[in-house]
Amino acid sequence: MTTQRSNDDSRAEPSIARRADEAHACVEAAGRFRIYLGAAAGVGKTYAMLDEAQSCRRRGDDVVVALVETHGRPGTEAHLAGLEVVPRKIVEYRGARFEEMDLEAVLARRPQVALIDELAHTNVPGSGRNEKRWQDVRDLLAADIDVITNINVQHIESLADAVERITGIAVRERVPDAVIRSADEIELVDSSPERLRRRLLHENIFSPDRAREALRGFFTTETLAVLREMTLRFVADGMRADSSRRSGDTRGRTRGETAERMLVGVSTAPGNDAVLRRAARFAARLEADLDVAHVLVGDADPLNVKIDDLRRLAEDLGADWTDLTGEDPATALVDFAGRRQITQIVVGPGRRGRWLELLGSGSTIRRLSRLAGDAGIDVHVFARAGSAVSPPDAERPESARHLGRTAANADPRAM
CATH class of the missing domain: 3.40.50.300 (P-loop containing nucleotide triphosphate hydrolases)
Structure with a gap:
């Protein structure tokens, strides 16, 4: 309340x-x-x-x-x-x-x-x-x-x-x-x-x-x-x-069929924590349940510490975490999304992503958009912290504000 x-x-x-x-x-x-x-x-x-x-x-x-x-x-x-x-x-x-x-x-x-x-x-x-x-x-x-x-x-x-x-x-x-x-x-x-x-x-x-x-x-x-x-x-x-x-008696009976559910695909690339926080805000506005998935491609990820940090952040944000494996991250995400009745997929941050380095610049994003589109799932690509690039018909998340840097807070403990 x-x-x-x-x-x-x-x-x-x-x-x-x-x-x-x-x-x-x-x-x-x-x-x-x-x-x-x-x-x-x-x-x-x-x-x-x-x-x-x-x-x-x-x-x-x-x-x-x-x-x-x-x-x-x-x-x-x-x-x-x-x-x-x-x-x-x-x-x-x-x-x-x-x-x-x-x-x-x-x-x-x-x-x-x-x-x-x-x-x-x-x-x-x-x-x-x-x-x-x-x-x-x-x-x-x-x-x-x-x-x-x-x-x-x-x-x-x-x-x-x-x-x-x-x-x-x-x-x-x-x-x-x-x-x-x-x-x-x-x-x-x-x-x-x-x-x-x-x-x-x-x-x-x-x-x-x-x-x-x-x-x-x-x-x-x-x-x-x-x-x-x-x-x-x-x-x-x-x-x-x-x-x-409060309206669960009337809406709850159909929620399984109509509710939004969002999946965030994360990697160890810089900026994934910001992507995850923005996705959580976006999910709250859509009243969507939030899932987070890390796709392990090939050998074990050498940056386990970063993944552990993201896993803790996902828990703090109230999201469900899943570890996936597969040679193609796009296919792994879309297959998982189909099993969990996902309606929205968020990935990022674009060019710096490890998946793009592994599979060639832009190829994973294009394949993800095509596979998800065939499955009726919207895809949102957060190209960098504070911006988003989505397919034309996808609902866009909020645009982040960019204001000038201010002086230090008068009360550091208040932050």
């Missing part, structure tokens, strides 16, 4: 608790796992979490703050009033002291609901059982503890390469799409770029020095506008998927 929330620039946002009260709903009604999603830091995701927690507390539910980062913002700190906060774990690493969420303490406390900020956070080595905070959330959910959390759009795995092109900043901390899509509810916390920049100028997000740097870098109007559009599109895709699931 996906819903939307819009924030004001200088005042505390309208309380989500009031809407929850009116609907006689809380975390239990909304589902065990709720995510507040925003385009950037400062849109009000933590406010929304705390508003919901206060509503649940007033109702008598057992709610704890497992970890909330106030960043010294008085408004955020005020929203914590009356909520039980689980003490953090102090960790020493490379001569410095860090505070991390104490997963074991939260599990021992066993609340009904736990609030956890910054889902994409990487835990300090030695601080606990998991490398990533989203893995901590997974453990809490497995222990039957409901979780309310938040994330910025740049940390979603399938969007990471697009964000890097938009901002010029590599996104180091990422959350698998499969984790995001598993949420019982994703709620959009929205703010216009102008409003967010005003909040920055009013020092409601960063300190003055960091705010000035951010306004010249990550928080330019152009960058924020594109990130907002990306966030809205991700939420809209989720709403369409929710609608499809």
Whole structure:
């Protein structure tokens, strides 16, 4: 389920608790796992979490703050009033002291609901059982503890390469799409770029020095506008998927015959990770199931490490991975597509692909297009990161945006 929330620039946002009260709903009604999603830091995701927690507390539910980062913002700190906060774990690493969420303490406390900020956070080595905070959330959910959390759009795995092109900043901390899509509810916390920049100028997000740097870098109007559009599109895709699931009684009976199913053929050529992420976004818009296949031609592939990385990425994107063998990759892909009722095939990135080197420039792509066309399957060729070349009658994926490189992010950990 996906819903939307819009924030004001200088005042505390309208309380989500009031809407929850009116609907006689809380975390239990909304589902065990709720995510507040925003385009950037400062849109009000933590406010929304705390508003919901206060509503649940007033109702008598057992709610704890497992970890909330106030960043010294008085408004955020005020929203914590009356909520039980689980003490953090102090960790020493490379001569410095860090505070991390104490997963074991939260599990021992066993609340009904736990609030956890910054889902994409990487835990300090030695601080606990998991490398990533989203893995901590997974453990809490497995222990039957409901979780309310938040994330910025740049940390979603399938969007990471697009964000890097938009901002010029590599996104180091990422959350698998499969984790995001598993949420019982994703709620959009929205703010216009102008409003967010005003909040920055009013020092409601960063300190003055960091705010000035951010306004010249990550928080330019152009960058924020594109990130907002990306966030809205991700939420809209989720709403369409929710609608499809709710109408399962009428659509589900024919889904096997009418649903789209996409296959991505990957190799060890540079750029296949970007192709896979774009294909995942394309599949989400088509409400298509996603398969990924690697065709091993001849001897064992000497670049197993790259294939392992792609296999992990496919898993993070919620795709099914299959290893195929055959002397002709085109035939292997089309035969597999026929067995799995594939309707769309994506391959790339064109001239640099190992298959093309093995079989002559362009020959595999031409043969794939012919064989797939005979089988009624559309083929999309991603010639390079950010572009696509498809047969004339094939539905084209989205065109990637190319914006100028911006200055470094004012808050590196926000990426």
